[in-house]
Amino acid sequence: MYSVGNVIKFDLDTSILIKENIKEMKDNMLDNTYYDTLTKRASLYEDKQGNYDYSLFSNVGVTYLYVHQKGKKRGVQTKKEYISIIIDFLIILPSVCKKNDIRELGRYDMENYQMYLEEQYPKKTTRSKKVTILKSFLDWCFEEGYLKKKISRGLIPVKIDKEEIPHRVIDPATVEAAVRYYNKNPKIKSLILLLATTGLRLNEVITPKMKHMSYDPIKSQYYLETITKNKKKRFALIKPYVLREIREYRKRIGLRTEINPDDDTPFYPNKFGKHYNRSYLSTMLSNHMLAAGLVTTDNKRITPHYIRHFFAQSAWHAGASIDDIAETLGHSSTKTPKENYLRTQLKKERDVSRFVDINV
Structure with a gap:
């Protein structure tokens, strides 16, 4: 019509x-x-x-x-x-x-x-x-x-008011617990691991095909080529243990698991071997994370995008620069990581209370 x-x-x-x-x-x-x-x-x-x-x-x-x-x-x-x-x-x-x-x-x-x-x-x-x-x-x-x-x-x-925006802080222990919760479910386990170790958006996960995976012999690392929200190309590092779970999931739904430049199947497919609908996958994963107890530190329900915040916060705590975090996540400046992803952490870091002490 x-x-x-x-x-x-x-x-x-x-x-x-x-x-x-x-x-x-x-x-x-x-x-x-x-x-x-x-x-x-x-x-x-x-x-x-x-x-x-x-x-x-x-x-x-x-x-x-x-x-x-x-x-x-x-x-x-x-x-x-x-x-x-x-x-x-x-x-x-x-x-x-x-x-x-x-x-x-x-x-x-x-x-x-x-x-x-x-x-x-x-x-x-x-x-x-x-x-x-x-x-x-x-x-x-x-x-x-x-x-x-x-x-x-x-x-x-x-x-x-920036203070009205949820802090979206997730304890690494709850992420690890959720991964263990889905130890026998490679579909959900691989997706949580993938988002948590790359900071990719869901759309950046469901759009690439298996042929966009490659192995860099110089770095001895696997990379997934994808396009960010801002139309930038990103080569996301895929850890071996993450790739192992993705391969197990693909194997269970009857798809090839080896890296092949001619493989047109989705990198992260649905059970029919097709590309996921982003909204459907977002809702499904949100429900699975809740079932596994994966919530914020103030016990608020999370969406897949919260895992992107977890990635940025984890990278920063491990010593990554804000410039590199912004570059990795596809942002043109450090404004978004500073104001959205790392706002709480930076407030604590810049609190000068640590310089003042009273000897008693």
């Missing part, structure tokens, strides 16, 4: 955005095949200033063009997130703002929408992400002439 080729024909009213078809539409919108065709259509009535004419495009049509616009380094997961947030915004318009088209909205409507977000999403981090993406989308629509008013002014950036 929601062919991307017809995406500009969508009218955003409740009779078309039927609940059960929304997921299908979001999935279809990830296909960027039609970007050039739709852009060419917009260029047919280009004005003397080089502005395209988007007046015939629906809200969904311009969402598609915004998400896939050239010059933006957006991975599949980022695009999926953008599509989900913007489409959810478009769906809720009739009930929150009593309007069906973003071209009918005013600044006051966006202020009301932000109040709606505050009621629906207590967590500032969630609201911040939604507001940031929506402001960017609406600004683009205004710059391209699709919107005649800069309604994004009605959205106020959500300030997040």
